[in-house]
Amino acid sequence: MSNTFTMVGGEGPNSYQQHSKYQGALLEAAKEKINEAISTKLDIDLTPSLVNIADFGCSTGPNTFAAVQTIVDAVENKYQKDIEFQVFFNDSSNNDFNTLFNTLPPSRRYFATGVPGSFFGRVLPKNSFHVGVSSYSLHFVSKIPKGIKDRNSPVWNKDIHCTGFSKKVANLYRDQYKIDVGSFLNARAQELVSGGLLLLLGSCLPNGVLMSETVNGMMIDFIGSSLDEMAKQGLIDQEKLDTFKLPIYLAHADELKGIIEENKCFTTELFESIRHAKGEYPLDPEYLMLTFKVTVGGTVASQFGQDVMEKTFELVKEKTQEMLPQIAKAKPGMQYLIVLRKN
Numbered sequence: 001m002s003n004t005f006t007m008v009g010g011e012g013p014n015s016y017q018q019h020s021k022y023q024g025a026l027l028e029a030a031k032e033k034i035n036e037a038i039s040t041k042l043d044i045d046l047t048p049s050l051v052n053i054a055d056f057g058c059s060t061g062p063n064t065f066a067a068v069q070t071i072v073d074a075v076e077n078k079y080q081k082d083i084e085f086q087v088f089f090n091d092s093s094n095n096d097f098n099t100l101f102n103t104l105p106p107s108r109r110y111f112a113t114g115v116p117g118s119f120f121g122r123v124l125p126k127n128s129f130h131v132g133v134s135s136y137s138l139h140f141v142s143k144i145p146k147g148i149k150d151r152n153s154p155v156w157n158k159d160i161h162c163t164g165f166s167k168k169v170a171n172l173y174r175d176q177y178k179i180d181v182g183s184f185l186n187a188r189a190q191e192l193v194s195g196g197l198l199l200l201l202g203s204c205l206p207n208g209v210l211m212s213e214t215v216n217g218m219m220i221d222f223i224g225s226s227l228d229e230m231a232k233q234g235l236i237d238q239e240k241l242d243t244f245k246l247p248i249y250l251a252h253a254d255e256l257k258g259i260i261e262e263n264k265c266f267t268t269e270l271f272e273s274i275r276h277a278k279g280e281y282p283l284d285p286e287y288l289m290l291t292f293k294v295t296v297g298g299t300v301a302s303q304f305g306q307d308v309m310e311k312t313f314e315l316v317k318e319k320t321q322e323m324l325p326q327i328a329k330a331k332p333g334m335q336y337l338i339v340l341r342k343n
Helices: 021-041 063-079 097-102 167-191 215-232 238-242 253-263 285-304 306-322 324-328
Strands: 050-056 084-091 111-116 129-135 192-204 266-273 334-342
Touching (some): 021 063, 021 192, 021 334, 050 167, 097 111, 129 167, 253 334
Parallel strands (some): 050 084, 050 129, 129 192
16 A cells, blocks of 8 residues: 555544544444354464564554453453463554554553564464454555546546445455455464454445535535645646545445455454444534545645645535535444454
8 A cells, every 4th residue: 555545644623543533433342242252252372471462554543552451351351361462463554553552552461573564465474463453444455446537437436435336446445455455464464363252333325325425525525626626726737636545445335345255354343334323423514524534634745735635625524514414314333343263
C-alpha cells in the first residue's frame, strides 16, 4: 500500500489518536465474542510460556492498546498460568511509531516491538505469532486498479473512491481487493502458529447496498466535491485531481466471505455483524468532519498540500451541515468481527 495513506499522527486535536472512538467502539462491542473465541478456539502449545500477539495496521493508538489488552486478558483467563507476552505492532513504514511508543500503557504486561512494512506481504517469520488482530485495515487496496486514474480510459473513475454506481469500476476495485485480501491471508497463514487465531474487525457493506448510500460513502463524496471546488478556484491542478483516487474498497459481506473461503488458508470460526452501542455515527457535522479528516486528510495533504487540505475540510464541514437530513436517511453499513483458524 502506498506509504502516503496513513492516519494523521501525533497527539494533537486533529490526530487519529484523538478521533478514533468510532473504531474503538467496535472493539468494545466485540469484546465478549473475542473472549469467547479465544476461550474455545485457541489451541496453542505453551512450551515455553510465551505468547506472541500481532496487530496488523496498528496506527498510533489508543485502539491497538485496547485490542492487545483484550487478547492478553483472554489468553491469561484461558490458560490460568504465568505467561510472558510479546506484541508486534505492524503498520506502514511512515506510520507515527513515535507517538505509538510514547503512549504505550505504563502498566502493560507485554514487551513491545514495532514492525514497519505492508501487511499485504510477510512482515514476520514463519510460525511466529499466536493471536493476530487487524482492525479497520482491510478496506484498503495495495494500488489503484489500472485505467481508473486515466481520464482517457473507458474505465476512468470520476469519483475519488468506488461509489458502486459504475459496474466496470466496481469490478476492477473488487478484483484488486480480492488479490490483496488473498495476499494478506497467505502471509498471515505462514506467520501464524498451528492452533492460533486471526481476528478481523472492520467495515463492509450489507449485500445490495452501494457505498454512496452509506455515511462513509457520503462523507467521502463530500471530500471529492470539496476538492472539485478547490480545483475550480485554481488552488489545485484539475489534471492532478482527476488522477487522485483513494485506495479504499468496502466489499459486500458475501464478497468478503467468498474471498476467505476461496483462499482456503483458514477456517471461519465466526463471521458476525457487530453493532456499536450508540449506532454508527452521531449526526454532528464537526464530529463527522474530524473523523474523516484524521483518516483521509493525510492523503489529501500529501497530494495537494496542508493548506489545501485544511480548506477542503472546512468545505466538507459546510457540506455535512447542509446535507444532514440526507445523512440521517443513509443506509447503515456493516461492522464485522471475523475469527479465523489456520487450516
